[in-house]
Amino acid sequence: MSKKISIGLAISLMAISAAITFIISTSYSMSLYNSLIADVQQRAEMYTKLEQIDTYVRSYYDGTIDEDQLIESLARSYISVLGSNQAVYRNAQETAAFQEQRSGVHLGIGVYTQEVGGFPSVTRVLDSSPAASVGIREGDSIVEINGESTQDMGYVRAYSMLTAEAGTTMTLTIRSGGEDRRLEITSVQINIASVQTRVFDSVGYIRITDFNEKTYQQFMSSYSSLATTDSITSLIIDLRNNSGVIHEPVFNLLNSILPEGSVPYVMTDMSGEITEGKPCEGGSAAGIPIAVLVNSKSSGPAELFSASLRDSLGARIVGTTTAGNAKFLETYSLYDSTAISLPIATLSGVSTGYDSIGIKPDYEVQPSSDSQSEGASSDESDPCIKKAMEILSQQR
DSSP, rough: OTSSOOHHHHHHHHHHHHHHHHTTTTTHHHHHHHHHHHHHHHHHHHHHHHHHHHHHHHOOOOOOOOOOHHHHHHHHHHHHHTOOSOEEEHHOOOOOOHHHHHHHHHEESEEEEEEEEEEEEEEOOOOOSHHTTOOOOTOOOEETTTEEEHHOOOHHHHHHHOOTTTEEEEEEEEEEEEEEEEEEEOOOEOOOOOEEEETTTTEEEEEEOOOOOHHHHHHHHHHHHHHTTOOEEEEEETTOOOOOOOOOHHHHHHHSSSOOOOOOOOEEEEEEEEEEOOOOOOOOOOOSSSSEEEEEOOHHHHHHHHHHHHHOOEEEEESSSOOOOOOEEEEEEESSSSSSEEEEEEEOSSSSSTTOOOOOOOOEEEOOOSSSGGGGGOOOTOOOOHHHHHHTTTTT
């Protein structure tokens, strides 16, 4: 972008033009018309200030302007001043990772990363992935790819290499605890398993680690199989550490699992208008006692799932109080492959609300001191699983 063209002025003109066109082309009431006029004036003032700053900087600043960084900083700052923990701006790489996580299909070596100190730092390692098989762990830094410093090549290029098409072999230098080690690894395509199943005697167990576009099919396959097994007399659904942000799989699951005609959720939009979710088609309710395991990292969709199973199926909640994140997020794609997610409504079960307070369990069970991830293991000796089995045995 040339220094002679003011980015602030260009944005200002486009925004004001769009807002005025919107006002003229609609037939809202006069009160709304006036509020929109005021909004246009406020926007004009904001963009005028940015335009003035931009003009002075480009006229008198003795240095270069990184245009990409400028735009990214403005976008990220805009979202940050909203004061919402749920409102998020994602750059192109973050958006790609988010879309991949939603899809339930991973292409690459099996890691999610973020930029720390100029290097890709591992934030998650997928089970049964090439990265897991060679011992890459959360917190490791990838400092070289094929002998080239990832800091020198930049995070964007490094990220694209780590998510190369299946069959691409590369040599990585991994820094862990201040020590470097070199290894060879090949990228693959992985269908991420968000549902794990096992059986404890006559108790079925399903753990949902995340909610993505594959979760519905994976869960219903496991759920239907367990629910129709004569030897299964009760069911444990483990939602501990499930902090996903995608509600659509939960909506679909509730529609199938809850009894016909049940209200799956209640939604309150930002204006305070309350609407109920479409009555469930039902037909898949197991008809057996259910216990749901939660902890402080059970958030958003996991909380709605827990609340609705309690309200409509009488499921017992076991564990510790959940995160209290009841916001429903809508994601909007921007022109340059970036995106924003904004909270547009608050969700609850029919009787169980959890916004900012979380879901208090029916039976509180603290994780054992030597357990990892707040005790979210799938072992029969796990305190929450033991308690759930005790409760379920009394309900048979």
